[in-house]
Amino acid sequence: MELKDYETFEKELFEMLDNKQIKHFKETIEDMNEHDIATFISNLPRKKIAVVFRLLPKSISADVFANLEVEEQQLIIECITDKELGEIIEELYLDDAVDMLEELPANVVKRVMRTATSETRTLINQYLEYPEKSAGSIMTAEYVDLKKYMNVREAIARIRRIGKDRETIYTCFVISSDRKLEGVITVKDMLLSDDEAIIGDIMDTNVIYATTTDDQEEVSELISEYDLLAVPVVDKEGRLVGIVTVDDVIDVMQEELTEDIEKMAGITPSDKPYSKTGVGDIWKSRIPWLMFLMLSATFTSMIINRFEDALATCVVLTGFIPMLMDTGGNSGAQSSTAVIRSLSLGDTEPKDIFKVIWKEIRVAVLCGLTLSAVNFVKMFFVDRMLLGNSDVNVFVALTVSLTLIFVVVFAKVVGSTLPLAAEKLGIDPAVMASPLITTITDAVSLLIYFSLAGVVLKI
Amino acid sequence: MELKDYETFEKELFEMLDNKQIKHFKETIEDMNEHDIATFISNLPRKKIAVVFRLLPKSISADVFANLEVEEQQLIIECITDKELGEIIEELYLDDAVDMLEELPANVVKRVMRTATSETRTLINQYLEYPEKSAGSIMTAEYVDLKKYMNVREAIARIRRIGKDRETIYTCFVISSDRKLEGVITVKDMLLSDDEAIIGDIMDTNVIYATTTDDQEEVSELISEYDLLAVPVVDKEGRLVGIVTVDDVIDVMQEELTEDIEKMAGITPSDKPYSKTGVGDIWKSRIPWLMFLMLSATFTSMIINRFEDALATCVVLTGFIPMLMDTGGNSGAQSSTAVIRSLSLGDTEPKDIFKVIWKEIRVAVLCGLTLSAVNFVKMFFVDRMLLGNSDVNVFVALTVSLTLIFVVVFAKVVGSTLPLAAEKLGIDPAVMASPLITTITDAVSLLIYFSLAGVVLKI
Numbered sequence: 001m002e003l004k005d006y007e008t009f010e011k012e013l014f015e016m017l018d019n020k021q022i023k024h025f026k027e028t029i030e031d032m033n034e035h036d037i038a039t040f041i042s043n044l045p046r047k048k049i050a051v052v053f054r055l056l057p058k059s060i061s062a063d064v065f066a067n068l069e070v071e072e073q074q075l076i077i078e079c080i081t082d083k084e085l086g087e088i089i090e091e092l093y094l095d096d097a098v099d100m101l102e103e104l105p106a107n108v109v110k111r112v113m114r115t116a117t118s119e120t121r122t123l124i125n126q127y128l129e130y131p132e133k134s135a136g137s138i139m140t141a142e143y144v145d146l147k148k149y150m151n152v153r154e155a156i157a158r159i160r161r162i163g164k165d166r167e168t169i170y171t172c173f174v175i176s177s178d179r180k181l182e183g184v185i186t187v188k189d190m191l192l193s194d195d196e197a198i199i200g201d202i203m204d205t206n207v208i209y210a211t212t213t214d215d216q217e218e219v220s221e222l223i224s225e226y227d228l229l230a231v232p233v234v235d236k237e238g239r240l241v242g243i244v245t246v247d248d249v250i251d252v253m254q255e256e257l258t259e260d261i262e263k264m265a266g267i268t269p270s271d272k273p274y275s276k277t278g279v280g281d282i283w284k285s286r287i288p289w290l291m292f293l294m295l296s297a298t299f300t301s302m303i304i305n306r307f308e309d310a311l312a313t314c315v316v317l318t319g320f321i322p323m324l325m326d327t328g329g330n331s332g333a334q335s336s337t338a339v340i341r342s343l344s345l346g347d348t349e350p351k352d353i354f355k356v357i358w359k360e361i362r363v364a365v366l367c368g369l370t371l372s373a374v375n376f377v378k379m380f381f382v383d384r385m386l387l388g389n390s391d392v393n394v395f396v397a398l399t400v401s402l403t404l405i406f407v408v409v410f411a412k413v414v415g416s417t418l419p420l421a422a423e424k425l426g427i428d429p430a431v432m433a434s435p436l437i438t439t440i441t442d443a444v445s446l447l448i449y450f451s452l453a454g455v456v457l458k459i
Numbered sequence: 460m461e462l463k464d465y466e467t468f469e470k471e472l473f474e475m476l477d478n479k480q481i482k483h484f485k486e487t488i489e490d491m492n493e494h495d496i497a498t499f500i501s502n503l504p505r506k507k508i509a510v511v512f513r514l515l516p517k518s519i520s521a522d523v524f525a526n527l528e529v530e531e532q533q534l535i536i537e538c539i540t541d542k543e544l545g546e547i548i549e550e551l552y553l554d555d556a557v558d559m560l561e562e563l564p565a566n567v568v569k570r571v572m573r574t575a576t577s578e579t580r581t582l583i584n585q586y587l588e589y590p591e592k593s594a595g596s597i598m599t600a601e602y603v604d605l606k607k608y609m610n611v612r613e614a615i616a617r618i619r620r621i622g623k624d625r626e627t628i629y630t631c632f633v634i635s636s637d638r639k640l641e642g643v644i645t646v647k648d649m650l651l652s653d654d655e656a657i658i659g660d661i662m663d664t665n666v667i668y669a670t671t672t673d674d675q676e677e678v679s680e681l682i683s684e685y686d687l688l689a690v691p692v693v694d695k696e697g698r699l700v701g702i703v704t705v706d707d708v709i710d711v712m713q714e715e716l717t718e719d720i721e722k723m724a725g726i727t728p729s730d731k732p733y734s735k736t737g738v739g740d741i742w743k744s745r746i747p748w749l750m751f752l753m754l755s756a757t758f759t760s761m762i763i764n765r766f767e768d769a770l771a772t773c774v775v776l777t778g779f780i781p782m783l784m785d786t787g788g789n790s791g792a793q794s795s796t797a798v799i800r801s802l803s804l805g806d807t808e809p810k811d812i813f814k815v816i817w818k819e820i821r822v823a824v825l826c827g828l829t830l831s832a833v834n835f836v837k838m839f840f841v842d843r844m845l846l847g848n849s850d851v852n853v854f855v856a857l858t859v860s861l862t863l864i865f866v867v868v869f870a871k872v873v874g875s876t877l878p879l880a881a882e883k884l885g886i887d888p889a890v891m892a893s894p895l896i897t898t899i900t901d902a903v904s905l906l907i908y909f910s911l912a913g914v915v916l917k918i
Contacts, residue, residue: 009665031665035685160650169647170629170688187646188628191619206490224713226494227706229629229688246705247686250712254683257716258800261723265796266789274801275811279818283825286793290867293789294830297782298841304778305848311777318770318777319763322901323756325781329788330725330752330894334745337724341717342733352734359738366742371753382757389764408749435789442781 006036013040017052026055034060038067050079062091070103071276077108086115093167094120095140095248098127103271135219136212138252139233139242144172148182148200152190155199159187168245171230174203179239181232183207209234212241217256220249221346260344264337264433266293293435299443307450310459316391317453320400321446327404328411328445329438331367335360335415336437340429343419350424356416364412368405376401399456403449410448411441465495472499476511485514493519497526509538521550529562530735536567545574552626553579554599554707557586562730594678595671597711598692598701603631607641607659611649614658618646627704630689633662638698640691642666668693671700676715679708680805719803723796723892725752752894758902766909769918775850776912779859780905786863787870787904788897790826794819794874795896799888802878809883815875823871827864835860858915862908869907870900 009032016025029037037056041049041064053076056064065073065088077085089097089112101109101124113121123141130136144166146155155172163169172190174183183203193202209232210219222231223246233242259269266289270277277285304311304321311318339356342348348356379397383389415437419429453459468491475484488496496515500508500523512535515523524532524547536544548556548571560568560583572580582600589595603625605614614631622628631649633642642662652661668691669678681690682705692701718728725748729736736744763770763780770777798815801807807815838856842848874896878888912918 033663033665033667033685036665156650163647164651169650187650188622191615191628191646192623204492206492206495208492224706224709226492229705246688246709247683250683250705250709253709253712254804258804261720261796261800264720265792267793267797273804273806274797275806279821279825282797282818282822283829286790286822287826287829290786290789290793290826290830291833294782294786294834294863295837297785298837300781301778301842302846304781305775308774308777312771312774315767315771316764318767319760321780322759322763322784322905323753325784326756326788326897326901327749327753329785329897330749331745333724333894334726334749337720338726338733338741341720345713345717345732347732347734359741362738363741363745366738367746367749370742370746371749374750375753378754378757383760387761404753435792438785438788442785446781 006039009036010040010043017048022055026057029055030057030060034063035067037064042068042072046075050076054080054084058087062088066092066096069276070100073100074104074108077104077112082111082115085112086117089116090120091165093140093142094123094127094242095138095167097124098137101128102132130212133216134212135210135214135216135233135244136242138216138219138248139212139244140167140248141242142167143230143232143240143243144169145240146172146174146185146199148174148176148198148203150199151195152193152197152199152202153195155185155190167243168230171228171243173232173240173243174199175240181207181209181234181238181240184232186229207232210244211236216252219244220252220256223249224253260340260430263428263430264340266290266433266435289435293439296439297442300446303443303446303450307446310450310453313459314391314396314453314457316389316396317399317449321449324400324403324407324445324449325438325442327371328407328441331364331408332411332415332437332441333433335364335412336419336433339416339419340433343423343429348420350420353417353420353424356420357413360412360416361409364409365405367412368408371408372401372404375404395457399449399453402456403445403452406448406452407441407445410444411437414440414444465498468495469499469502476507481514485516488514489516489519493522494526496523501527501531505534509535513539513543517546521547525551525555528735529559532559533563533567536563536571541570541574544571545576548575549579550624552599552601553582553586553701554597554626556583557596560587561591589671592675593671594669594673594675594692594703595701597675597678597707598671598703599626599707600701601626602689602691602699602702603628604699605631605633605644605658607633607635607657607662609658610654611652611656611658611661612654614644614649615646626702627689630687630702632691632699632702633658634699640666640668640693640697640699643691645688666691669703670695675711678703679711679715682708683712719799719889722887722889723799725749725892725894748894752898755898756901759905762902762905762909766905769909769912772918773850773855773912773916775848775855776858776908780908783859783862783866783904783908784897784901786830787866787900790823790867791870791874791896791900792892794823794871795878795892798875798878799892802882802888807879809879812876812879812883815879816872819871819875820868823868824864826871827867830867831860831863834863854916858908858912861915862904862911865907865911866900866904869903870896873899873903 012028013025041052044052049072101112142165144159144163159169170187172185173181174185176182183205184207185199185203189202208222208226210222212233212235219231230243230245232240233244235241262269268285268288270285376397379392379400384392418432422429422432471487472484500511503511508531601624603618603622618628629646631644632640633644635641642664643666644658644662648661667681667685667687669681671692671694678690689702689704691699692703694700721728727744727747729744798807835856838851838859843851877891881888881891
């Protein structure tokens with residue numbers, strides 16, 4: 001048998017729709033997986049989306065629905081009957097339903113909640129109350145629970161009975177009569193044990209778990225560090241209330257990383273992908289930092305103005321200001337990036353601050369000396385001899401080269417210290433990234449430059 | 460029963476070791492999971508690592524070994540007998556063994572290979588030949604294969620028989636007699652089907668798969684998009700040669716993201732974590748870009764020198780050079796970061812280039828106008844009135860503010876275009892990030908500034 005990929009299916013499906021071969025279309029789509037069907041539907045023209053969605057067999061429509069973006073979900077909700085909507089909501093895993101409801105407009109949420117059963121409605125409301133980005137807000141209630149006294153045969157029978165609409169069956173959770181979490185056991189453990197073995201004897205009691213108020217990032221660290229398929233989430237009393245599965249954690253990781261990168265570039269993070277964010281929203285996410293950084297540059301202007309007379313006596317110095325500032329900015333950005341990333345991977349902790357500073361000072365001295373030496377030679381051979389700028393003499397080259405060393409050291413120390421200090425103070429270290437450090441380094445670079453010029457060039 | 464966490468175990472274990480309660484130590488450690496034991500061992504003083512490792516029960520020593528860093532693995536290898544080493548190598552999953560061998564020094568690799576069975580050695584050699592960061596290099600050979608004609612009972616019996624040392628049993632792969640991949644089936648599908656159901660009838664033939672030469676990033680996209688636990692890897696002839704599991708993909712994702720972020724900050728990526736990288740290596744990873752960027756700043760010096768006379772007639776303009784350059788750099792960095800991230804999430808493609816540029820131009824005009832207006836007011840009220848800089852007049856403020864608009868638009872267009880062009884040319888877009896864009900923007904900002912100064916101030 002040939003393995004078919006998505007492109008082949010897509011082409012065929014488009015042709016069938018164009019030729020109105022609805023029966024053939026339905027048969028083909030049953031062979032595809034939900035993610036591909038969702039991709040196919042989201043590539044359709046907007047007004048066709050709901051029509052094609054209603055052609056899907058009932059058995060897969062909720063899974064496909066869960067794979068769509070909120071915009072498309074909303075389009076569909078607006079075109080289907082309350083009965084159809086109710087069925088989809090009941091079929092959805094709770095975490096997918098909650099994700100969607102958090103982003104839908106209020107009037108659509110109202111209609112969705114009205115069509116849900118009162119049981120589902122209560123659960124959804126409870127989930128919506130957990131703080132945003134907490135374990136509680138991303139967990140789902142569809143897990144398999146077992147009792148300690150069951151044997152493997154009974155446990156597997158239970159999985160076969162209730163497993164169909166559980167998000168994962170591979171990790172099962174053993175709870176007491178008051179729902180306290182007592183252990184976990186995997187299907188692998190069960191299959192590799194005797195049918196008569198008692199769950200309480202073979203389960204793992206050293207459980208890795210999260211509590212509802214833990215940050216989603218901590219949950220994703222647990223899953224990635226311990227290579228788990230699912231983590232149980234317990235409430236304050238140790239009662240099992242939900243689970244978070246590895247596929248949700250992958251989404252969380254991508255989301256958190258996008259946020260970090262955006263913050264590091266001075267962009268206010270948003271949940272929407274770039275391609276779907278409007279011009280106005282992008283402007284709103286970018287202007288605050290640009291404005292703040294532009295206004296803070298008033299200090300650099302003040303410094304330059306204060307040394308205006310010195311600059312006038314040795315105009316050639318002006319030409320090297322951009323190079324010094326950029327090198328400072330780049331050096332600082334390297335250090336802050338390395339430290340921010342190391343912090344978020346759990347490789348460095350705020351208590352390592354002196355170790356990190358000492359390391360950065362040594363790296364900075366090495367970098368500073370290398371750059372300084374190359375710059376000295378370059379100023380002499382390129383600027384003075386090749387470009388014929390006779391104002392560049394030994395003393396000018398010395399001033400610029402010495403400044404370089406100090407600027408690089410200063411930038412790297414600030415670049416590594418600020419993120420660590422932020423982490424310690426409970427501020428997100430990603431905010432202490434290049435843009436802010438550039439602004440600080442700029443001002444200090446100029447002060448160093450003019451002070452050294454005063455000493456070396458006596459101006 | 461109380462849930463015990465790692466800290467409790469660690470304290471107890473340290474006490475037991477100090478008091479030489481070896482029997483008690485062995486019992487306690489059996490209750491812990493491999494990841495925590497590995498953490499415990501790696502926190503020990505270096506000379507105790509091998510001693511404590513040898514106290515571990517045989518059943519878990521390979522799993523713990525796989526969770527250690529290469530440095531610690533090497534320490535242990537150097538202290539154990541060939542027989543012990545051979546046993547560990549046979550127990551390790553092939554992908555973990557290959558990961559380790561890729562980083563160990565040659566003489567240690569030799570000894571490891573000598574202790575492995577000839578079968579394992581052949582497999583390892585084959586894996587080591589796949590290109591670095593390909594699906595082949597991260598896959599593992601420990602999967603469960605089934606035949607189409609089996610029924611569910613027979614399949615489950617096979618899983619129970621061979622499942623013990625398979626990396627995952629939850630996704631099983633159905634292959635023909637010549638090892639061609641024909642379908643996949645999950646344990647969940649089997650448990651929810653009748654015992655007599657035939658695998659060929661209930662398996663999924665629309666298989667998501669990778670080929671050995673695919674990049675590891677593509678494999679991780681497959682797993683994260685389709686929410687899979689494992690992806691099969693086939694060779695050119697469509698024969699199943701290995702699988703990649705979700706836990707490996709999480710590591711790949713982290714690794715790729717660290718690389719992207721480092722490249723974006725002008726750091727040559729390395730595989731070692733920051734805390735374990737020496738000063739010399741950090742210097743080597745940072746100096747190339749710093750050097751390149753410092754030398755390219757020669758252009759900005761040349762531009763400033765060329766306009767030296769103009770600057771001399773209106774010295775106040777110098778003070779605003781840093782602000783203009785920084786705002787340009789920050790604006791460009793925002794755009795390049797947004798586009799790079801969007802590209803790597805698959806949200807934007809190179810063919811969207813005109814859509815992206817048009818979006819960025821509109822955002823840039825909005826940002827430029829806002830900054831420009833605020834700057835005009837600020838220069839008048841803060842610089843002229845508050846700070847008493849009488850050289851700042853309407854024309855100077857106008858020059859700076861107009862420049863700002865052009866600089867922001869230019870920076871955002873360059874910042875968004877370069878990463879897209881790079882992707883199209885097959886260069887990693889992350890290299891086109893802030894440092895490079897800053898340097899380009901600097902030079903152009905100065906040209907715009909001096910040209911506008913010529914027009915507005917007639918200098």
